[in-house]
Each structure stands twice: as C-alpha cells, then as structure tokens.
C-alpha cells in the first residue's frame with residue numbers, strides 16, 4: 001500500500017473525556033479520529049448500541065459498560081455523567097463511546113454539559129448516524145433530487161418513553177417529504193396514525209432497517225398503512241424511513257448486486273447535471 005499522508009493526530013491527554021461516535025455498527029465506519037482515540041484511551045465507557053467488534057480496536061483499554069442489560073434498570077444518565085467526571089479526575093484518558101453520532105439523539109450534549117460544568121476538558125468526535133449511514137447500507141439515499149429537498153429526523157419517544165406528544169406531527173407531515181424516525185418501533189402505530197391524519201398517503205413507501213450495517217442487518221419494506229403491523233414484529237434497534245426515497249432501494253440495494261431499474265419512473269439524471 002502507498003504511504004499515507006502525514007497527519008497531526010490529536011494527543012489524548014490524561015484527565016480528558018472524548019465523546020466519540022462509533023457509527024452505526026460496521027467498524028469500517030469509524031472515523032480516523034475515533035480510531036486514534038481508541039488506540040490511546042485508558043478506559044472506554046460504552047453503550048448498548050456499540051458493536052463489541054469496535055471495542056476490539058482498543059485492546060489496551062479498560063471497558064466499562066453503561067447501557068441496559070438483561071432487564072436490569074439502566075444506569076441513570078446523571079450517574080454515567082458523574083462517573084465520567086470521576087474517571088477523568090483519576091487522570092485517565094476517558095473515551096465515551098456512543099452509537100452513531102454522539103450528538104444525534106445520543107445524550108452526548110447532556111454528558112458534555114456535565115463534564116464542562118465540572119471543569120473536565122472534552123473533545124467531540126462526530127460519527128456516522130444510523131439515520132443516514134444505516135439507510136445508505138440499505139440502499140436508501142436520505143435525500144435525492146427527484147424526491148426531497150428536506151428531511152426530518154425525529155425521535156419516536158420522549159424522555160418519559162411516551163410517544164412524543166409535544167411534536168407537531170401535522171407540521172412534520174407537511175414540512176418534509178422524507179421522515180426518518182429513531183426509536184420509533186414502540187409507538188409506530190401512533191406515529192403512522194398521526195401522519196395519516198395529517199394527510200400523508202397510506203400507500204407511501206416505508207422501510208424499517210434493523211441492526212443496520214452489522215452482519216445481522218435486515219430491511220423490511222412496507223407502506224405507511226402497513227407500518228403498525230410490520231413494526232410490531234421487529235426488535236430494536238431500527239430506523240424507520242418514510243418517503244418515496246425508499247423506492248430507490250430497488251435500484252440501489254448495492255449489497256444485493258447490480259440492478260437496472262428506474263424505481264421513481266423518472267429519467268436517469270446525467271451525472272453532470
């Protein structure tokens with residue numbers, strides 16, 4: 001292999017906490033900064049959504065699990081944040097590893113705030129979020145010029161675990177041709193109902209991408225009307241994508257090999273256009 005360009009890798013200083021995105025699963029989707037962090041960390045505090053294969057990229061680090069397991073109550077967010085403060089004060093290089101991007105529905109902001117409030121220096125390493133990269137592995141472009149000029153990322157439940165009633169579904173239904181829902185399985189029926197009531201069509205294409213980018217990945221295609229029933233049979237984690245961009249999977253499901261179809265029924269855009 002040809003030599004790589006030189007690069008000033010940031011040095012992980014003792015007493016710092018780096019909030020790092022692990023991407024959606026496939027270790028190949030880690031950023032170079034994430035890899036650099038994993039190689040220097042003394043301790044990795046990781047969530048349930050982080051693939052264990054990724055921890056193997058930090059062979060020298062102590063591992064601390066901070067997610068839900070076996071029906072036991074999950075550690076409280078405040079306890080996790082304070083544990084990070086403690087570890088940093090012990091002089092460790094603390095890598096807080098989160099699935100996807102730490103600042104996308106990942107509470108990275110909250111943890112960062114606590115660290116900053118306690119005077120702990122932080123660095124943030126963004127990651128590929130499941131709602132973008134996970135869909136790409138399913139052959140679904142989150143935007144496409146023939147489909148959407150905007151996309152809405154939304155969480156399927158609020159802090160109390162309820163469907164986010166504070167959300168204005170009517171506005172969301174009207175605002176974006178494509179809606180990408182994180183944590184949406186539990187309340188899929190209610191969400192589908194709200195979107196239909198707001199005027200989205202029952203035949204609108206929907207994909208549910210589960211365990212995206214991992215060897216266990218599966219993709220179910222349905223419609224908005226069919227979403228409640230299909231979602232009921234799926235275990236988290238999954239991304240729900242609602243919109244005509246889902247049809248592009250018929251041409252772009254690259255893991256299934258080359259295809260020659262035009263799912264939107266539009267001309268194929270010349271690359272230079």
Ligand code: SAH
Pocket residue numbers: 024025049098099100101102103104105106128129130131134181182183184209210211212213214236237238239240
């Ligand atoms: N910070 C993460 C999101 C955390 S919220 C990110 O940027 O991707 C947790 C939700 O993310 C899950 O309930 C699911 O909706 C989604 N998610 C995370 N990883 C996923 C994966 N590999 N496949 C499908 N959905 C995933």
